[in-house]
Amino acid sequence: MAELEKLVENTAVELLRIAATELPVEYVEEIKKGLEETDGAVGRAQLGNILEDIDLAREGSKPMCQDTGIVAFMVKVGDNFPLRSRLKEILVDATRRATEEVPLRPNAVDMFKGNTRDNVGLNGYVPMIFIDLVPGGDLEIIAMPKGGGSTNIAAHRMLKPGLGWKGIKQFVIEALAEAGSLGCPPYFVGIGIGGGEDLCMTLAKKALLKPFKSRNENPDVAAIEDELLEKVNQLGIGAMGLGEGPTALDLHIELAARHPASLPVGVVISCWALRHARAVITGEGQVSINKSA
Amino acid sequence: MEHHLTTPVREEDIRKLRMGDLVYVTGTIITARDEAHLEALELHEKGEKPPVDFKGVGVFHCGPIMKKADGEWTVIAAGPTTSARMEIFQDNFIETFRPAIIIGKGGMGDRTSKACQEFGCVYGAFTGGAALLAARGIKNVRDVFWLEEMGMPECLWVYDVEDFGPMIVTIDTHGGNMTQDVKTQVTERMEKILAEMEG
Numbered sequence: 001m002a003e004l005e006k007l008v009e010n011t012a013v014e015l016l017r018i019a020a021t022e023l024p025v026e027y028v029e030e031i032k033k034g035l036e037e038t039d040g041a042v043g044r045a046q047l048g049n050i051l052e053d054i055d056l057a058r059e060g061s062k063p064m065c066q067d068t069g070i071v072a073f074m075v076k077v078g079d080n081f082p083l084r085s086r087l088k089e090i091l092v093d094a095t096r097r098a099t100e101e102v103p104l105r106p107n108a109v110d111m112f113k114g115n116t117r118d119n120v121g122l123n124g125y126v127p128m129i130f131i132d133l134v135p136g137g138d139l140e141i142i143a144m145p146k147g148g149g150s151t152n153i154a155a156h157r158m159l160k161p162g163l164g165w166k167g168i169k170q171f172v173i174e175a176l177a178e179a180g181s182l183g184c185p186p187y188f189v190g191i192g193i194g195g196g197e198d199l200c201m202t203l204a205k206k207a208l209l210k211p212f213k214s215r216n217e218n219p220d221v222a223a224i225e226d227e228l229l230e231k232v233n234q235l236g237i238g239a240m241g242l243g244e245g246p247t248a249l250d251l252h253i254e255l256a257a258r259h260p261a262s263l264p265v266g267v268v269i270s271c272w273a274l275r276h277a278r279a280v281i282t283g284e285g286q287v288s289i290n291k292s293a
Numbered sequence: 294m295e296h297h298l299t300t301p302v303r304e305e306d307i308r309k310l311r312m313g314d315l316v317y318v319t320g321t322i323i324t325a326r327d328e329a330h331l332e333a334l335e336l337h338e339k340g341e342k343p344p345v346d347f348k349g350v351g352v353f354h355c356g357p358i359m360k361k362a363d364g365e366w367t368v369i370a371a372g373p374t375t376s377a378r379m380e381i382f383q384d385n386f387i388e389t390f391r392p393a394i395i396i397g398k399g400g401m402g403d404r405t406s407k408a409c410q411e412f413g414c415v416y417g418a419f420t421g422g423a424a425l426l427a428a429r430g431i432k433n434v435r436d437v438f439w440l441e442e443m444g445m446p447e448c449l450w451v452y453d454v455e456d457f458g459p460m461i462v463t464i465d466t467h468g469g470n471m472t473q474d475v476k477t478q479v480t481e482r483m484e485k486i487l488a489e490m491e492g
Contacts (some may be wrong), residue, residue: 015333023419042313042461049420049459053372056425066358066424067372103369105358108443115444149375149421170487177483181472183398184374184421231486240421241399242461243475273422 004082004285005090008139011279011287012094016071017102018277020063023054024293027249028210034186034239034246043148044246048238048270060244065273068104071095071119071127074206080137081283087139088129095127103143130202137283142209142276146286150183150271156261159263163183167267168193169228175267176232176248181241184271187248189232192266194256203254204266209276210252210291221253228253243282297456301349302393304413309461312469316417317458318394321435321451322351326374328440328447330382337389345451347390351417354379354397355427356446366434368452372424373398376416383488384408398399398461400472406464417460418472430457 017022028051035047057064077084098104099119108121120126134140155175159167172191192203215222215270229251249272258264279289281285296310300320310316323345325333333343350361357371376397383401386392387408395405395414398421409415433453441450463471464467 021432021436045461046420049423049426053423053426054303056429060425062425063358063370065422065426066356067359067374067422086457102356103360105356109444115446133327147422152375166490169492173483177479178480180476182377183359184398216422234486236475237479238475240418241464241472242418245469245476261464266420272420 001082004284005086007084007285007287008087008281009090009094009097010165012073012091012141013098013101014289015141015277015279016094016098016104016287017061018291019145020068020102020104021057021061022277022291023057023064023275024212024291025274026293027272028054030249031272033167033187034249036272038245040244042242045238045291046239046242047179047245064102065147066105066106067147069147069152069275070107072130072144072146073127074130074142074144074209075133076134076135076140077245078134080136080140081139082233087131088124091127092120093131107148114183128262130158139281140278141281142278144209144276145261146178146275147271147273150187150269153179153183154201155267156197156270157265158197159265160262161258163263167263169224171230171265172267173231173235176237176269177235179269183269185237185241185248185271186239186246186272187273188270189230189248189251189252190268190270192256192268193253193264194258195264196259196262197264199256200264200266201268203256204268207252207254208274210254212250216253218244221255225251225253239259254293298393299333299418300351300467303349307393307413307415308466310461310465310470312465312471313468315457315459315461316352316394316462316471319455320350321458322353322452322454323347323354323452324353324357324395324450326354326356326447328443329350329449330379331384332439334382334385334389345436345449349391349393349456351396352392353392354395357450359445359450366437368428368431368434370424372422373419373426373427375399375435376401380405387412387414400470401465402461404475406468406470409464410466410468413466415466416464417464419458419460420464427457430454
């Protein structure tokens, strides 16, 4: 068991390293495409700098951005995977190690004591760990460090249900216009609808990690994703908010049922560096790492 | 236009810069974010001096990743942070300490723009997230202050830089503010899109 625990910890450290230093190639290709389609010198310079930075990070195995974020792990635990409650401690230990070894910037701040220096704190809430229980014998871990700039532009509103889809769409457009230059565009947009005031935000964050360019299985929702992505780009915020180049690279919607009296909507935005890496570990200790978007 | 500036930069040279120009800086830049701005201003109010002189140098909105090996600090990654957070005291900071160039990302508002006009300062936008490009221009870590109290992202790092850039001047001393211009356009487009949705 100790061996498996060490394997999970090592894998989580490696996932944080990959996430911080290697942007999924699908995103890189999309940024390149954005550069090709941009005429203005200012926008081209921003996208060119981003691409050069991505290359430097991959070649040097260094974090592409100094803000390596607050660490989140999305975890799926199979019924027959041997580890349970120890998983949290293992992921906390992995975060401490990654902070030293990658290195990550210490970003966990205690309101009274200041920076905890190891990306771990307060009362067990950071790193954030989202755990799902699933059938099977495997463990899936996604490491997702997310920076403060794009985290600060998240938006949340409890809409009147009578406003319906039109109200949702208008709120999303307003949220992105408000975000403007502040969170390092071109953006990725995650939208969570329903659940409650809390769940819609979690769904929005998880929506960011849906496969790149995939669309919702419900064709009506898929059409709204396409429509919103197009309208967000019509805002013309551009790379770094300087008005040239793409505003958003992808957009996903995740839905839950809502209370009859509530229409909660969450908008979670990622900068161009939507950093994440995923691994599946079998109960026997086989690890497969997936670096794709 | 492309400009290569050396610190301390004279006010008359700063006033030559125009919105949209490209700028590279050689000399001194000092990182300062929310807490360092506050602390420096509070010290000044008490009649005390911060441990560094900001006059004529670059103030970099940046919380870097630094590593200490064999007693020496090195820069791992050092891109800009969101400057808008500093809008609440940047004008006061510029008036008090007279830096030549504020380096950050995402742009700043009217208060900063006015202070730039009045006291001869510009805002240089560095590509957000491009932390390794920025680190390439940093040649030496000369000093660090307030590390114990504030931690790595918030303290004052004093860097010797060589052709640090490219930055785009988005706020000049003539009232130009590129980010605000784009923001105005974005708001107009948003209103049009929302109106179309109303049908």
